[in-house]
Amino acid sequence: MQKSRASPIAFFVRRYLPWFVSLVVTVVVITVGAYWRGVSNARVRMPVRREEVVAKLPSAGDTLLLRKRLSMQPRELGSAVSLARLYLSSARAQSDPRYLGLAEGVLAPWWEAALPPVPIALLRGTIRQSRHEFQVALGDLALATHQSPNDPQSWLTQATVLTVVARYDEALDSCAHLAALINSVVSVSCGTNVRSITGQAVPAYTELLLSLKHAQGADERAWGLTTLGEIAARQGDLKRALGHFREAEMLQPDDVYNLGAEADALLDLGRRADVIALLRDRSQHDGLLLRLVLAYEDQAEGEPLIASIKARFADSRLRGDAIHMREESRFALAIERDSVRALSLAQRNFLSQQEPWDVRVLLQAALATKDKNAARPALEWLERTHHEDPILRKLKDQIGATR
Amino acid sequence: MRGSIRNLWLLCLALSSILHSSVCHAHKPSDSYLRLECDGREVKVRWDIHLRDLALVVAMDADDNSQVTWGELLDAQPEIERQLREALTIESESQRCLGAAFKASGIVEHSDGSYAVFQSAFSCPNVPRSLKVRYGFLFRADPLHRAILSYPAGTARESVVFSQDQPEQTLELTFASVGQTIVKSVLLGMKHIGSGWDHLAFLLALLLPSVLRREEGVWRPVQSFRTALFDILRIVTAFTIAHSITLVLGVLELVTLPSRFVESAIALSIGLAALNNLFPVTTRQRWSVAFCLGLLHGFGFSSILVDLNLPRNALLASLFGFNLGVELGQATVVIAFVPIAFLLRRHWAYPRFVLGFGSVLLVIISSFWLVERARGNPIALPIWASFTPTGPR
Numbered sequence: 090m091q092k093s094r095a096s097p098i099a100f101f102v103r104r105y106l107p108w109f110v111s112l113v114v115t116v117v118v119i120t121v122g123a124y125w126r127g128v129s130n131a132r133v134r135m136p137v138r139r140e141e142v143v144a145k146l147p148s149a150g151d152t153l154l155l156r157k158r159l160s161m162q163p164r165e166l167g168s169a170v171s172l173a174r175l176y177l178s179s180a181r182a183q184s185d186p187r188y189l190g191l192a193e194g195v196l197a198p199w200w201e202a203a204l205p206p207v208p209i210a211l212l213r214g215t216i217r218q219s220r221h222e223f224q225v226a227l228g229d230l231a232l233a234t235h236q237s238p239n240d241p242q243s244w245l246t247q248a249t250v251l252t253v254v255a256r257y258d259e260a261l262d263s264c265a266h267l268a269a270l271i272n273s274v275v276s277v278s279c280g281t282n283v284r285s286i287t288g289q290a291v292p293a294y295t296e297l298l299l300s301l302k303h304a305q306g307a308d309e310r311a312w313g314l315t316t317l318g319e320i321a322a323r324q325g326d327l328k329r330a331l332g333h334f335r336e337a338e339m340l341q342p343d344d345v346y347n348l349g350a351e352a353d354a355l356l357d358l359g360r361r362a363d364v365i366a367l368l369r370d371r372s373q374h375d376g377l378l379l380r381l382v383l384a385y386e387d388q389a390e391g392e393p394l395i396a397s398i399k400a401r402f403a404d405s406r407l408r409g410d411a412i413h414m415r416e417e418s419r420f421a422l423a424i425e426r427d428s429v430r431a432l433s434l435a436q437r438n439f440l441s442q443q444e445p446w447d448v449r450v451l452l453q454a455a456l457a458t459k460d461k462n463a464a465r466p467a468l469e470w471l472e473r474t475h476h477e478d479p480i481l482r483k484l485k486d487q488i489g490a491t492r
Numbered sequence: 493m494r495g496s497i498r499n500l501w502l503l504c505l506a507l508s509s510i511l512h513s514s515v516c517h518a519h520k521p522s523d524s525y526l527r528l529e530c531d532g533r534e535v536k537v538r539w540d541i542h543l544r545d546l547a548l549v550v551a552m553d554a555d556d557n558s559q560v561t562w563g564e565l566l567d568a569q570p571e572i573e574r575q576l577r578e579a580l581t582i583e584s585e586s587q588r589c590l591g592a593a594f595k596a597s598g599i600v601e602h603s604d605g606s607y608a609v610f611q612s613a614f615s616c617p618n619v620p621r622s623l624k625v626r627y628g629f630l631f632r633a634d635p636l637h638r639a640i641l642s643y644p645a646g647t648a649r650e651s652v653v654f655s656q657d658q659p660e661q662t663l664e665l666t667f668a669s670v671g672q673t674i675v676k677s678v679l680l681g682m683k684h685i686g687s688g689w690d691h692l693a694f695l696l697a698l699l700l701p702s703v704l705r706r707e708e709g710v711w712r713p714v715q716s717f718r719t720a721l722f723d724i725l726r727i728v729t730a731f732t733i734a735h736s737i738t739l740v741l742g743v744l745e746l747v748t749l750p751s752r753f754v755e756s757a758i759a760l761s762i763g764l765a766a767l768n769n770l771f772p773v774t775t776r777q778r779w780s781v782a783f784c785l786g787l788l789h790g791f792g793f794s795s796i797l798v799d800l801n802l803p804r805n806a807l808l809a810s811l812f813g814f815n816l817g818v819e820l821g822q823a824t825v826v827i828a829f830v831p832i833a834f835l836l837r838r839h840w841a842y843p844r845f846v847l848g849f850g851s852v853l854l855v856i857i858s859s860f861w862l863v864e865r866a867r868g869n870p871i872a873l874p875i876w877a878s879f880t881p882t883g884p885r
Contacts, residue, residue, distance in 0.1 A: 186521040187522050404603075408638045
């Protein structure tokens with residue numbers, strides 16, 4: 090204090106500097122804040138320059154002309170069918186469900202029609218089954234196959250949907266119609282797939298393997314290999330199945346369905362690191378994200394992925410979609426360890442679709458909750474189909490052993 | 493013939509892959525997001541629309557290069573405005589609320605890409621208790637399009653979904669009593685102090701030397717409890733006033749700072765306060781440090797409330813309650829700290845270990861936080877070594 094009295098300036102500085110600094114800092118913070126406002130609000134940002142690119146649109150390509158034509162004549166059948174097909178193949182190629190909505194929009198003039206033209210019925214059935222509305226989809230496909238029995242596409246799609254809803258005799262019948270029209274790996278896959286589910290995996294495998302020799306082109310071969318892998322898995326030979334999935338992957342590296350099957354085989358073999366390597370860069374697909382999350386089980390790196398898959402399930406639920414129940418059930422059981430929720434999801438899922446994986450999910454959830462009664466539809470399915478997959482057989486025995 | 497078969501079965505693949513929808517519902521179907529705020533007779537609407545959806549109904553890409561610039565969007569605004577006005581109507585007790593023009597007010601990222609943000613205000617003939625909202629955007633082009641609308645319901649928000657089959661929804665607007673809101677937000681504030689302990693770390697850095705005074709380059713214990721208490725009170729008060737100011741500014745969105753900047757700056761503030769204990773620049777006037785750096789912490793608090801997406805009309809009560817909760821939580825810690833520190837102050841270990849070692853530790857932790865927050869992603873550490881504050885961040 091002595092010193093400060095000696096120099097009035099030093100005294101002044103010591104006394105009032107903190108006040109001054111506080112004031113300056115307040116002003117600076119608020120000014121900076123006011124400047125940033127709007128510019129960098131974490132949520133909404135206001136582009137500063139007019140030239141800033143705010144979005145990249147998918148290139149319109151072939152759709153442009155068709156869209157123009159349809160905007161003038163929305164009921165022009167030829168253009169509508171072509172555009173809807175283009176949208177459906179984009180939906181497949183990019184796994185982007187937005188295109189399914191666009192395809193439905195193109196078909197709007199015929200959407201409610203009781204007897205639409207055959208190509209419309211086929212497309213409408215395809216879109217409906219993609220929303221898991223299998224029963225109405227089958228109505229459309231029955232119409233299409235009845236009206237134009239020489240169109241192999243309708244038979245193939247019908248066979249696939251019938252397989253999903255476990256109407257195997259009718260599915261085989263559709264496959265037979267398909268085989269009468271085209272002789273290719275696709276038609277052989279159709280029938281052997283159904284037979285491998287219903288207890289004839291061994292002969293089905295041989296038949297499909299033989300037909301692959303005559304495969305024309307990489308796409309057709311990859312298609313057959315994926316089915317072949319699934320049939321091998323149903324025989325309990327996961328390693329061989331994996332080999333087929335791998336070979337298919339080399340031919341068609343971006344086939345999401347094959348990647349999912351490959352990841353499932355790897356998970357069953359306990360090779361989690363391989364699943365992570367396979368799917369790390371493909372988490373934009375919900376189904377593949379699920380496998381990735383399962384592979385990361387209990388690892389800290391999986392945390393953000395879990396948050397993201399939860400958000401996607403929530404989004405889908407909010408929309409009122411019910412097409413994720415199988416995946417959600419697997420997630421609830423393995424990650425959330427909520428077997429009660431997993432069971433309720435698996436049960437609701439089983440009401441709409443009965444593929445082998447739906448059976449497995451129901452059995453697993455029923456076993457986890459020790460609810461023998463809940464497993465009954467799945468056990469009946471096993472009884473009826475004579476399905477051979479040792480994983481499902483083992484689950485059945487385990488459930489039988491619980492009391 | 494060969495060509496047509498090939499084509500055909502390419503389509504076969506398409507169909508079957510879609511069928512196995514377990515893997516197909518990958519990106520998101522089309523959604524738009526609406527957010528309603530009620531303010532007397534006025535209903536404010538924020539509407540986020542995916543730019544791909546917007547491009548379906550409005551020609552925006554003037555130069556046709558598959559890219560939309562902000563300028564192109566602004567140029568298309570009159571046409572967009574016309575379409576949006578037609579697509580959304582709001583009624584209160586069977587009377588139309590009149591909408592002002594929808595203005596493009598920025599770009600926002602949702603999980604599946606960039607959305608344009610539009611804002612408008614509807615003025616209703618009376619103060620609405622329920623609203624009938626009719627939504628009809630994009631359904632013609634994309635019947636699977638949905639709109640997700642959130643509106644104030646009590647202390648939280650509710651959501652409804654519009655679809656082609658359900659284009660009309662009635663929203664019951666409920667407003668929680670002021671009391672309920674305050675109680676809820678007091679608890680939230682206290683919880684935040686408990687779990688987000690970067691604020692406590694900062695306060696601790698300032699309070700550690702309060703039972704000491706600096707004389708000729710060394711720390712000496714203060715004589716009276718009063719001296720220590722006054723020092724602490726000044727610091728805590730300065731901190732409280734400062735963060736209250738910026739909390740209010742932040743929550744009312746009068747000033748918004750990027751959260752990464754705020755979080756990093758908060759980490760830095762802890763380090764600076766702790767360094768001041770090791771290499772004293774100011775010892776008597778630590779309250780001014782508390783004030784200056786406390787301004788930053790207020791923005792940190794405000795992000796908690798902003799993230800909660802509170803109804804606008806519950807905001808003031810929540811703000812008051814939240815701040816009260818923060819102060820209560822803070823006071824609890826101070827009351828626990830002061831007597832212990834005062835009793836320990838004469839012990840030789842206090843200046844060396846509690847103050848010295850404690851401050852070093854705070855510097856280390858805060859630099860870790862600083863790097864982590866500035867980088868924008870957590871540094872991977874085993875669980876036992878992770879000291880990142882958790883909580884509603």
